[in-house]
Amino acid sequence: MKKKSREITLGSIKIGGANPPVIQTMITSPLNNIDEAVKEAETAYDLGCKVVRTAFKKGDKEENLKKLVKNFKGEIIADIHFDHKLALSAIDAGVSGIRINPGNIGGKEKVSEIIESAKKRTELAVRIGVNGGSLEKDILEKHGGVSWEGLVESSLRWAEYIENELGYKNFKVSAKSSNVTETVLACRKIRQHTDAPLHVGITEAGGGKRGIIKSSAGISVLLFEGLADTFRVSLTDTIEEEIKTGFNILKSLDLIENGVELISCPTCGRTHGEIISYYNKLEKLLDEKKWWLLPKMKIAVMGCEVNGPGEAKEADLGIALGKNCALYFEKGEIIKKFNDHSEAFEYLVRNLSL
Template identity: 45%
Template sequence: MVNEIKTTRVVRIGNRVIGGGNPVLIQSMTNTKTEDVKATVAQIKELERVGCDIIRCAVPNMEAALAFKEIKEAINIPLVADIHFDYRLAIAAMENGADKIRINPGNIGSEEKLRALIDVAKEYQVPIRVGVNSGSLEKEVLEKYGKVTSEALVESALNNAKLIEDMDYHNLVISIKSSNVMECIKAHELIATKTDIPLHVGITESGSLISGNIKSGVGLGIILYQGIGDTIRVSLTGNPVEEIKSAKMILKALGLRKGGAEIVSCPTCGRTDIDLIGLEEKVNKLLEEYMELDIKVAVMGCVVNGPGEAREADLGICGGKNAGLIIKKGEIVKRLPESELLMGLKEELDILKAKEGK
């Protein structure tokens, strides 16, 4: 457990602020070709809709860097350029509206190239995220530790950040990511005691929707619970919209973010007389239309424990034999056939939405 966590410095990224005790923000990354402006903007808009706070786009070529100007004009959240190797792409991205750039200073090349990049960052006041992961450690660091370790990740990140700070630029964010959950946790616990630079937290290459969510939930949960982390990404192999949904659930479960509907549902058992699995899936889909509401919705399969377990929820469905109950703040408000339960829930959600003016 960390003995002392330093308060991180405040960094402005476009129209958002991180560090210094500000709320933890959710990031994701587009998987479109960045130079395809129409497709990239469409994906960012969808990510905005579900709650993405900051979006990163790959910049593998100059066409992608130049596309930033048009993309930036069409979206509402900060736009980050993901740069590897070519410092000229970072410069072009900043000149075309990038709100932050992500680099590994070690693969930019010479000190002269890094300084040229930093000079432009200073001019536009664009923060730099120093990104280090288990697959990008410098040869000398690997030789020192013999393999990838938490200590190696931290040393690499701090060394690379120092390269930039020695050039009198302190507008920085650090990320140290590993696909090894425990290694990642230990690295964050260590670096949190050594720097006040804001930290972007994630379990890299965490996997598919199931394995990635489990690894990210465990890793991010432990890290964030200790007060470490200023922005997060749940890295999943799939639609980036799922990354945002998962990140919101993690933050909500830890009490770090309000808003968004939360489902609590019981496991199936022999007492279940309705299609509980199908109903839960439909409720989950329905709640995407009410993401602005800060509510808990219970989906329960039988009348034995259902009404009691749904009492703590704002709304609940409790199944029976070919029928069920709509429960509101612990009180039964409707008895409906199974086929009408979803519509009954929607009616109650609409009432809440209208009441809150949303």
């Protein structure tokens, strides 16, 4: 894995360089319902997400954005479209970051005005957020519609303008598409031409398993290649699901130390007992306990006593079910035998001390 981006500042957080990838989410409560917005941002923080984006749109009061910034322990990013004055207002409100889509903000002059204002706050980061759905007309015409090459051209056009002509470096870039291949190809190319950190994600990925799988497919490749300095799992779902999925991706790639890993029998002709049911119960319990914030631990739930402990010997603790019996083991060593599957499962849960 290589990491070639430069480090930038987003409030109290450093992004890019040698820093670990940062998870972001986006609250759904409108700013004019400020109490709900603050509550939702706090929920994200308690789930381990320190960077929260909020839509800041026409009609939203700057005063509410200020309240959100003041009441949130983490970093607030304002998401701006169409009106550059909203970006200026968000900067005044004290946000840690703004996300603008240069393709719809009204041209170079407007972008320049935003950047000149951003320069006055050194801890403020700007994101140049290019999306497949809002590419500039000339780029769409040149490439015959939305393409990863168009995403690259638009991103670099603005990154080069901001860095070389306006002399501003505290920005990151994102080029998102709802297509995994297009997004990966665009991010790879962009990194070849700029060392600005990349915020990545698969936009409009959907919800449920479909959205999780699509997002994970794209984000994992980019994380593994060292191209994702910060990311959001964009799901048609709750922020809880987005954040949990984000941590699950990081854990699966060994990019976080903490958290509980669950290994389990994929089931076969040798499987004993209700292994799927025990697995589901355990997963539910671990989700409730926010497994991704717990100390490092590996748990195994195996379906046979012959291969079970052996296949899962690297697990800290686990059970292996047999015919009318079950084994409880720790690091491959059998500690206790049971004549009942449920008793073994309950013993395992008690020993987790969650």
